[in-house]
Amino acid sequence: MGLDLSRLITLSGYLCALLGGGSLFPYLPLTPRLVFLAGLAAGLAAQRRHHPLIPHLLLTAGSLLLFFWYAVQFNRHNPALPVASILMILLGSRLADEKTPRTWLQTCAIALFCLSASSLFDLGPRFLLLLALMMPLLALMLVLLTAKSHPGSLDHTGLKRLVAVGFGIPAAALLLTPLFFPILPRTQLPLWQFIQQAGGTQPAGLPDTVTPGSSAQVSTSDLPVFRAEMPRIDPHQLYWRGPTFSRLHGLQWLKDTASPPAATPLGQQVRQIITMEPGGARSLIGLDLPLAFTDQRGATIPPINWSRPLPSPRRIRYEVRSVSVDTRPAPAPDRALLTRLPAETPLRLRQLSARLQNAGTNAQARLDALERWFRTAGFRYSRSDLPTGDNALDSFLFVSHRGHCEFFASGFALLARGAGLPARLVGGYYGGEYNDLGGYYRVGEARAHVWVEVWIGGKGWIRVDPSGFAVNADSALGGTRHRTLLTRIGLLLDALDYTWNTAVITYDLSRQLQLADNLHTRFRTFHLHDLTRLLPAAGLLAAAIGMLWLYLRLRHGNRFDRRVRLLRRFRRQLEKSHAIPRAAPLGMFDIAQQTNCPQIDAFVAIYARSLYRECDLTRGEYRQLNRLLRAGFRRTVP
Numbered sequence: 001m002g003l004d005l006s007r008l009i010t011l012s013g014y015l016c017a018l019l020g021g022g023s024l025f026p027y028l029p030l031t032p033r034l035v036f037l038a039g040l041a042a043g044l045a046a047q048r049r050h051h052p053l054i055p056h057l058l059l060t061a062g063s064l065l066l067f068f069w070y071a072v073q074f075n076r077h078n079p080a081l082p083v084a085s086i087l088m089i090l091l092g093s094r095l096a097d098e099k100t101p102r103t104w105l106q107t108c109a110i111a112l113f114c115l116s117a118s119s120l121f122d123l124g125p126r127f128l129l130l131l132a133l134m135m136p137l138l139a140l141m142l143v144l145l146t147a148k149s150h151p152g153s154l155d156h157t158g159l160k161r162l163v164a165v166g167f168g169i170p171a172a173a174l175l176l177t178p179l180f181f182p183i184l185p186r187t188q189l190p191l192w193q194f195i196q197q198a199g200g201t202q203p204a205g206l207p208d209t210v211t212p213g214s215s216a217q218v219s220t221s222d223l224p225v226f227r228a229e230m231p232r233i234d235p236h237q238l239y240w241r242g243p244t245f246s247r248l249h250g251l252q253w254l255k256d257t258a259s260p261p262a263a264t265p266l267g268q269q270v271r272q273i274i275t276m277e278p279g280g281a282r283s284l285i286g287l288d289l290p291l292a293f294t295d296q297r298g299a300t301i302p303p304i305n306w307s308r309p310l311p312s313p314r315r316i317r318y319e320v321r322s323v324s325v326d327t328r329p330a331p332a333p334d335r336a337l338l339t340r341l342p343a344e345t346p347l348r349l350r351q352l353s354a355r356l357q358n359a360g361t362n363a364q365a366r367l368d369a370l371e372r373w374f375r376t377a378g379f380r381y382s383r384s385d386l387p388t389g390d391n392a393l394d395s396f397l398f399v400s401h402r403g404h405c406e407f408f409a410s411g412f413a414l415l416a417r418g419a420g421l422p423a424r425l426v427g428g429y430y431g432g433e434y435n436d437l438g439g440y441y442r443v444g445e446a447r448a449h450v451w452v453e454v455w456i457g458g459k460g461w462i463r464v465d466p467s468g469f470a471v472n473a474d475s476a477l478g479g480t481r482h483r484t485l486l487t488r489i490g491l492l493l494d495a496l497d498y499t500w501n502t503a504v505i506t507y508d509l510s511r512q513l514q515l516a517d518n519l520h521t522r523f524r525t526f527h528l529h530d531l532t533r534l535l536p537a538a539g540l541l542a543a544a545i546g547m548l549w550l551y552l553r554l555r556h557g558n559r560f561d562r563r564v565r566l567l568r569r570f571r572r573q574l575e576k577s578h579a580i581p582r583a584a585p586l587g588m589f590d591i592a593q594q595t596n597c598p599q600i601d602a603f604v605a606i607y608a609r610s611l612y613r614e615c616d617l618t619r620g621e622y623r624q625l626n627r628l629l630r631a632g633f634r635r636t637v638p
Contacts, residue, residue, distance in 0.1 A: 009144045010047060013104045014040075014095075016137050020111025021091050023118035023130050024084050032088035035066065039092030043099070052098045063093040080120040087114045101145050108141050125500045135170035206242050206283065206427050210253040210450055212406045213392020217384040222444040225429065226285055227498055229273040229440040237324040238431050239451065239463065240443060241288040243307045245425040246337060250344045251393060253410065253425050260303050267323045275502060276316040283307040285428060286320035288463065289328060294319040315501060329460040338422035338455070345414060346394035353418020363456045366419045367464075374412065374469040377401060381408075381467055381476035405467045409450040412466035422455040430465075430477060438495035449477075562617060563610065569629050570603060577633040597635070603628045 021036045046052045066089045070082040091114055094107040115134055119127050228240075244260070245253035270287055284293050284306045293301040295318050341350065352373075359369035379401045386403055387395035396403040397411050409425050416423035430449035432441035451465040467473060571582040578595050580586070586594070592604045606624055610617045617625070 005144055005148045009104060009141065009148060010099070012137055012141045012144065013099075013107055014043075016108045016111045016134065016141065017091060017095055019130055019134050019137070020114035021088060023115045023127070024088055024121075027118070027121040028081070028085055028088055031066070032085040032092075035089045035092040036095075037092075039095035042096035046096070047099070052096065054096050056097060059093050059097055063089055080117070084114070084117045084120065087117055101149060104141065104145060108138055112138065124497050128500070132170075135173075136167045139167060139170060206448060208243075208255045210245050210406050210410060210425055210427065212251065212396065212403070212410045213386070213388045213390075216386050216388050218386075218404050219448075220383055220446050222446055224277050224494075225443055225445050225447075226274050226276045227435075227438075227440045227442050228287070228432070229275075229438075230270060230287075231439075232434050232436075233270065233324060235431060237287075238441070239288040239449075239465075240285050240429040240432075241290060241426060242285050242428040243283045243426075244453075245427065248340070248342045250342055251410070251414075255307065255427075257307070260306060267325055270322050270324055272320045272322065274316075274318055274320055275498070278315055284318065284320075287322040287324060288426075288428070289323050289325055291321045291323065294321075317502070326463045327459055327461070330455070332457070333422050333455055335422055338424060339417045339420060341414060341418055344390075345418075346391070346397075348394060348398050349411070349414055350418060352397075353415045356415060356419040359419075363421055364459075367416070367421060367454055367456065367462070370412065370415055370419060370421075371464070371469065374408075374466055379403070379408065379470045380472055381405075381470040405450045408466035408470070409452050412464065413452045416452070416454050424453055426451050426453055426463075433491070435491050435495050435498075437492060438498050440498065442494060442498075562622060563607070566607070566617075566622075566625050566629070570607075573629060573633050574600075577635055595633070595635075597633050599628055599631065599633050 017040070021040075025033060025036070042053045067086055070085045070089075074082040087110060091107065091110045094103060094110060097103055112134060115127075115130055118130075226240075243255045246256050247254040269291065272287055274285060276285065284290075284301070286293065290306075293306060295301055301318070341353075356366055356369050356373070360366045377397075381404060382402045383404050386392070386407070387400055393407065393411055393414075396407040413423040413425055427448075427450050429443045429447045430451075431447050432443040434441050449465075449467070451463060451467070453461045454464055455461055467477060470476060574580040574591065574595075575582050578597075580591065580595075588604045588608065592601050603625060606621050610621060
């Protein structure tokens, strides 16, 4: 056949193994990785020496021991890692074993299972790319192993056809996927996403309490927490509001559980579509100040549910309407609650708040004095080497002057309360990286933030971010980064990942129902005059198709001739049935005489008759020739 099937099988098999094992490699512990690499090296060395380096019984025994070691680690809290490790060990074992057709089939099957298991850790566009590469390779392996096991039954042409069919099946499946994906049944229970989170890394989410001094450092992880589709706005207004903290237990701030008061819409509204990543999300997030939340079905979410825990194993997608404001009118709050200082308040903080209370004749003057003190005290924003323990807040305010947002906000709010100003904390996120390609802000875990709201009579709640008074605030609070080439590539990949997640991963039963409802509504409201709007576009499309057809007709006119197409099919049939090459220098009558086949004689007679008439085939002749070609030409036995 002119092909070295053994080399093609070996190359295809190792490529399948690399795709399957490589997809799992980043997520596994050291032992399965080493087993896979050792098996790959042993298999390649055995190919050169023409015999396996490790006996089959030893490979089987070692694989069983490791199998049982990881099998006992399986539990409902850790289902993904043991299964994936076992698959990687089996793949390494097959690579090191003697290469027979059965071994190659097992290797490719395990590689496919490894690729499937990688979706438990990351079901992103990378998985789809690896799957698209894996499927044609598997089809090619099946074809090659079939040809290898039946020597002489396939010629070069037959093998090419089988390879084309093998590649065509996964290609057709990929083309049909967009058609069937929207209508295939979905389950309301996000079982797959629940399993997927078993091995994945998730953001921690906002805490239920604010406790300055609980840790010497805070997270700097850039894991995405949510993405917000919206126009670009002033970066200084990117305060993403979460829960509020009005109650104190000692110096620990506790999250409010009551429904937030109705917000008065002042100014232009900003619409956002928020996609929360799976993780520890404990409340809905929206640009400050959120007015209303709407779920995927278009139903309004009651305010009492804004701060309730969200289902962490799945992505949450909702719409928010907000107004971006620093001040909003509000009725007078409970002053006794919001000006109370706990007994654990440091003495120096009480003394300073007393001086601030005498700094002005009204609330605004006292607030201005408090802000001046923070600006001139020389505070530095830091996420490491932070004061800890019971005296952490006192140390931050009067000794180290070094802390993160929890120190700034807690110290400012307690000083404001001591000065007679109602104050509370607000938790959320600040800033975000805008992705121009996707049209959204990406907000990572490191942007978790806490700020203060102070109530002033006649104005309402005023947002104050004490962290902005730090001498290094511009650089420490994550200003706009310089976009290098690598940054732009990262934004492109993030946009692709976001598109994949919103269009594929989060497409569930509720979105199917929403799509069906939208189609039903459009159908009911459709009128004939709406069709006239499509006429210009349809006319342009028809004109483009006509011009393309005319161009192809003029440039490749002979390809559109029915007689030329029939002649090509005739030559292909001869090559298949009588082994006469298509390029053989034989006329049609010579072929008929040489083959002595009645069907070929009939075809040549009808075809030649139309040529001699110098006119096109009649409809009846065209049908006769087609029937002869479909029936095929049988070789006459001498």
